[in-house]
Amino acid sequence: MSKDNQILEEFTSKEYEHGWNIDIEADQAPKGLNEDIVRFISAKKEEPEWLLEWRLKAYRAWTKMKEPKWANVGFPEINYQDIIYYSAPKQKAKPKSLNEVDPELLETFKKLGISLEEQKRLTGVAVDAVLDSVSVATTFKDKLAELGIIFCSFSEAVREHPELVKKHLGSVVPISDNYFAALNSAVFSDGSFCYIPKGVRCPMELSTYFRINAANTGQFERTLIVAEEGSYVSYLEGCTAPQRDENQLHAAVVEIYAKKDAEVKYSTVQNWYPGDKDGKGGIYNFVTKRGICAGDNSKISWTQVETGSSITWKYPSCILKGDNSIGEFYSVAVTNNMQQADTGTKMIHIGKNTKSRIVSKGVSAGHSQNSYRGQVKVMKRAEGARNFSQCDSLLMGDKCGAHTFPYIDIENKSAQIEHEATTSKIGEDQIFYCTQRGIDEEKAVALIVNGYCKEVLNQLPMEFAVEAQKLLALTLEGSVG
Amino acid sequence: MLSIKNLHASIEGKEILKGINLEVKPGEVHAIMGPNGSGKSTLASVLAGREEYEVTAGEVTYMGQDLLDLAPEERAREGVFLAFQYPVEIPGVSTTNFLKTALNEVREHKGLEPLDAVSFLTMMKEKMKLVEIDQTLLSRSLNEGFSGGEKKRNEVFQMAMLEPKLSILDETDSGLDIDALRIVANGVNKLKTNDNATIVVTHYQRLLDYIVPDYVHVLYKGKIVKSGSKELALELEEKGYDWIKEEADTTTT
Numbered sequence: 109m110s111k112d113n114q115i116l117e118e119f120t121s122k123e124y125e126h127g128w129n130i131d132i133e134a135d136q137a138p139k140g141l142n143e144d145i146v147r148f149i150s151a152k153k154e155e156p157e158w159l160l161e162w163r164l165k166a167y168r169a170w171t172k173m174k175e176p177k178w179a180n181v182g183f184p185e186i187n188y189q190d191i192i193y194y195s196a197p198k199q200k201a202k203p204k205s206l207n208e209v210d211p212e213l214l215e216t217f218k219k220l221g222i223s224l225e226e227q228k229r230l231t232g233v234a235v236d237a238v239l240d241s242v243s244v245a246t247t248f249k250d251k252l253a254e255l256g257i258i259f260c261s262f263s264e265a266v267r268e269h270p271e272l273v274k275k276h277l278g279s280v281v282p283i284s285d286n287y288f289a290a291l292n293s294a295v296f297s298d299g300s301f302c303y304i305p306k307g308v309r310c311p312m313e314l315s316t317y318f319r320i321n322a323a324n325t326g327q328f329e330r331t332l333i334v335a336e337e338g339s340y341v342s343y344l345e346g347c348t349a350p351q352r353d354e355n356q357l358h359a360a361v362v363e364i365y366a367k368k369d370a371e372v373k374y375s376t377v378q379n380w381y382p383g384d385k386d387g388k389g390g391i392y393n394f395v396t397k398r399g400i401c402a403g404d405n406s407k408i409s410w411t412q413v414e415t416g417s418s419i420t421w422k423y424p425s426c427i428l429k430g431d432n433s434i435g436e437f438y439s440v441a442v443t444n445n446m447q448q449a450d451t452g453t454k455m456i457h458i459g460k461n462t463k464s465r466i467v468s469k470g471v472s473a474g475h476s477q478n479s480y481r482g483q484v485k486v487m488k489r490a491e492g493a494r495n496f497s498q499c500d501s502l503l504m505g506d507k508c509g510a511h512t513f514p515y516i517d518i519e520n521k522s523a524q525i526e527h528e529a530t531t532s533k534i535g536e537d538q539i540f541y542c543t544q545r546g547i548d549e550e551k552a553v554a555l556i557v558n559g560y561c562k563e564v565l566n567q568l569p570m571e572f573a574v575e576a577q578k579l580l581a582l583t584l585e586g587s588v589g
Numbered sequence: 590m591l592s593i594k595n596l597h598a599s600i601e602g603k604e605i606l607k608g609i610n611l612e613v614k615p616g617e618v619h620a621i622m623g624p625n626g627s628g629k630s631t632l633a634s635v636l637a638g639r640e641e642y643e644v645t646a647g648e649v650t651y652m653g654q655d656l657l658d659l660a661p662e663e664r665a666r667e668g669v670f671l672a673f674q675y676p677v678e679i680p681g682v683s684t685t686n687f688l689k690t691a692l693n694e695v696r697e698h699k700g701l702e703p704l705d706a707v708s709f710l711t712m713m714k715e716k717m718k719l720v721e722i723d724q725t726l727l728s729r730s731l732n733e734g735f736s737g738g739e740k741k742r743n744e745v746f747q748m749a750m751l752e753p754k755l756s757i758l759d760e761t762d763s764g765l766d767i768d769a770l771r772i773v774a775n776g777v778n779k780l781k782t783n784d785n786a787t788i789v790v791t792h793y794q795r796l797l798d799y800i801v802p803d804y805v806h807v808l809y810k811g812k813i814v815k816s817g818s819k820e821l822a823l824e825l826e827e828k829g830y831d832w833i834k835e836e837a838d839t840t841t842t
Contacts, residue, residue, distance in 0.1 A: 536640075541677040544637050545691035545747065546665035546698070555690060559681030559730070 136195035141188055143167060146294050149194045153263050153298075156270060166283035166293030173287045179450040180479040180511055181419050183392065191357060193295045193328070252310075257341075258303040259314050262330050265301030272303055276334050280363035280400045280427070288359040288394040288421075292328045296361070299330035304339035304370075313569050315344040329360040335370035337403065342373040344572055356381075358417075359394045368403030368430065373411070375568050377576050380416035382583075385474075387446025390418025397424035401433030401459075409436040410453065411567040413576040415583040418447055423481065425454035428462035428490075435464040438564040440576070442557075442583045443476030443508070452482035452513075457493035457523070466497040469561045472508035473584055479511040486523040493523045501531045502560055504553070504584070554581035590615050590786050591636075591656075591755055596647035598635045604645070605631040607811035613755070616783040620797055620822060621790045623808035624830040629790045630674060632808070633759040636788075637671040638664050651755065665691075666698035668785075670753030672744040674760040679731040684743060685713070687731050688750050695751060716749040720776040738769035745776040756780075757788045762796035774799030794826035809837050 137148050146167045150160040175186070252259050258269060265273050283293040304310055335341055345362075358380065364372050374397075383390025393416075399408035410424040426435025437453035455464035464484065472478040478501065486493045501510035512529055534556055542552035558565065558577050565573050591613040598606040605628045613619055623629050635642050636649065638661035649656040656664060679687065693703040704712070717724065720742045732740050741761055748756055758777065762770055777800050781787065789800055797805075797819060805822045807815040809830070814837040815821065825833070 535677070537677045538679055540637075540639055540661065541673065541679070542687075542691075543661040544665050544671050544673075545687070545751065546662050546694040547691050548660075548662045548694070551690065551694070555682055555687070556679055559679055562681035 137193050139190055139192055141167075141191070141193055141295065145193055149295055149297065152194060153266075155263075155266060158274060159266060162278070162283070163294050166290050167295075169284040170287065170290035170294055173284070173290055175287050179421050179481070180477065180513070181421065181448040181450050183419055183448075186357060186392070188291075194297055255308050255310070256305040257308060257310055258301065260301055262296070262299040262301050262332070265303075265332075269301070269303070272334065273301065273332065276332055276363070276365050278363075280365060280398050281361050281396050286396060289361050289396040292330060292359045292361045292396070296328045296330035299332075299360070301331075302333045302341065302343060304333075304335045304341045306336040307338045308336075309339065310341040313342050313344050315346070327356070327358045327360070329358075331360070331362040333362075333364045333372060333374070333399075335364070335366045335372050335406075337367045338369040339367075340371045342375070342569065344375050344377075344569065346377045346379070346572070346575070356391050357394070358391050360396070362395070362397040362424075364399030364408055366399060366401050366403065366406040366408055366433075369405045370403065371407040371409075372399060373409045374399070374424070375572055376410075376412040376414075377568075377572055377579060378412065378414045378416055378420075379579055381418075382416045382445065382447050383418040385445050387418060387475075390447075391416065392419045393417035393422060394419075395422040397422065398427065398454075399425070399435075400427040401430050401435060401462075403433070404430040404459070405432045406430050407434040407436075409434075409438070409567070411436075411438040411564065412440070412451075413561075413564070413568070413579065414439070414441040414449060414451060415579045417449070420447075420449040420451050422451045423453055425456070426464065427456045427458065428464065428493075429458045430462075431459040432461045432463075433459055434462070437464075437466045437468070437482075438567045439468045440471070440561045440564045440580070441469070441478055441480075442471040442580060443473070443478045444583055445474040445476060447474075447476040449477070450479040450481055452480045454483040455485070455495060457484075457486040457490040457495070459490060461492040461494075462490055463493070464495045466495070466499070467563055468497075468499045469564055470499075470501045470510050471504070471557055471560070471580075471584070472501070472510050473504035475507045477509045477511070479513060481513040481515075483515040483517065484525060485517040486520050486525075488519045490520050491522050493520060495523070495525045497525075497527045499527075499529045500560070501529075502557065503531065503533045550581070550585060553584055557581075557584060590652060592650040594648050594650075596632075596635070596649060597645045598631060598642045599645055600631070600642050605642075605811055606635065608647070609808075609811070609813060611806065611813065613786045613788065615754075615786055616781075617804065618781070618787045618789065618800060618802045620800075620802035620805045620819075621788060621808055622792065622794075622805060622822060622825060624834070625792065627808045628811045629792075629808050630759055631811075633671060633674075633757045633788070633790050636664075636757055637661060637669060662694070663698075665751075665753075666695050668752075668754030670748050670751055670756045672741070672748060672756065672758045672761050674763060676732045676735075676740040676744055678733045680733050682731050683729060684727040684731050684746075688713075688747060691747075692750060713750065716746060719749050719779050720746045721772050722746050737764035738766065738773075741765055741769065741773050742776070745773050745780075749776065749780055752780075754785050755788070756785065757790065758800075759790045760792065761789070762791055762793060770796065771799060794822045797822045807833050809833060812837075 137145055146163050150163055281289050284290055302314060333343060366372050380391035380393055401408055408426050414420055428435050435455050441449045441451050443449050453466055466482055468480045470478040470480055480499045484495045499512050503510055510531060514527055516525060538556055539549055539552045557580050565576055568576055593609050593611040596606055596609040621629050644657055689709055696703060722742050726739060761773060802819050805817050805819060806813045815833055
């Protein structure tokens, strides 16, 4: 554990230190987006015809769509023709072991504090590491394979398990679901695929580290998790990105498909580069995450700790189709300086006796704007549906904003919906109480904020919770006094 | 240990302390009494370093250092402890976690290694007995939903854990029933040594039945207008503050 802590320490210490750039000769598409680029990407990845067709369909749908403007965020117009949609680090051959992996890449991971050897040896976490859109190494595969669990890069899944991919891709987030999902569907570069067979309980946390590397390449990750009947998996996703002057577009899609009696726990700690104090640079994070509890008694639980990005647009949602299925959303969103976050969830109750729980904790500091946007929808046949929502906002200073946009849409009279919301400020009294006991102001703020977020942090696996706590403290550094 | 000379302090431009003089030596217990609004809590807050108060004149020397020059957390690490009149709630942070953080800050300041979980818990168990505080209370969110008595007991428990040199108890008796008062006072007494000192700020004499002061000072309109032994407290209990007010008002006019 102490070694783990050391890793976490290095990973999260002080300033945003992941601001370096490594020189890996990029194999990239020309700027801009058209059908040829989509074909280029698909060809690069040696994809089957059906997938190319799928991408093209998405591209065509995208061209007819408009960028959504309803979120409570503001940013300069994105020129989608000024973005490079594909870039891959060059590799001579597919690596069979870490020894064959480009040492420069390994160096990258070391700087991040997630060297694969250490990950393997110490944390018991299988890592599908994604660097600039192409997976370079996957660990623990053999062990997982024994149980019939598939955990690999998306491209590999397309090659090795086309029938599974074809069956589930787009089944939760259809290609024309929204502007960014359509864009992702057209140009997604890589991502992760996870399949848990019937009745299998995945014995370890599955974890993926994402990272944006080459300048000006949007990152379009695609994740698909399929949990067969009676299976269980806990999936972790964590991000850091190097410092940039230009805004970087990140439009990922995550789909979760849970069958009868299956349970999926999806945890995220998001720490994309948030831009400097004046809001310059930073990642635009427009993510579509959705899970479907397709079978009876299934459960999907989202936990997110969002500290990074200059703009966050993200609503991990659950479609509760199976009877007695459960959806959960636990969120901490911290914004500082000029950051803007519009995040929340959608809980769609379709099946009978479906339950959902929403716990959202927003923390705003500096000049940031932090919005919770959530929808609870109870359909006609969702007899006995229940929802509990709690949305708390914590303000630090008087130049930031916290907003709550709850939408409740009920079509069945038996539904029980509870919504609680609070807004509070970190009191000078609280800080003085801490300083009087010998705790300095910054630590005091971290302590108070961590206390405020505890209900959400408790949902994270332990190592992740420790990391998240440090990130919270880090994000809020210098926000008082 | 503590030497206050001609201390003036104000809040939002209004002068509350108008020239306090006080000497506190190790091993002593001083009681600061006085009517409402006389500046008792202000004095406690200024000593602890609360930022809303502005010190306009005077000096405070603590263990050979200029106390007013130190940030609140530095004062705390140097051994100044304030038991709050109104302890603050911190949701989601247990007393245990809070104290562990605080204690390790103090230890770091002293150049000591942080306490590991086992030694910390052992120390906690021992100190819990002093104020008859329950383990379950300590794992709950700090002061959240605590009764008045539990809050004050928790303050004294923290004092026991942090082992300060100078403790300032700000109206620790307010809101306590007689049993709680006795428990809290017993805790304070047990923590008394020849090396530490206590300043007890109180409106009523009854706390002083349990925590016996060496000196009693009466604060009125921002000044100490009368000092004496513990008998002065009894006199105040009997006659009230009016005679002191009159005495003070005639001498100033």
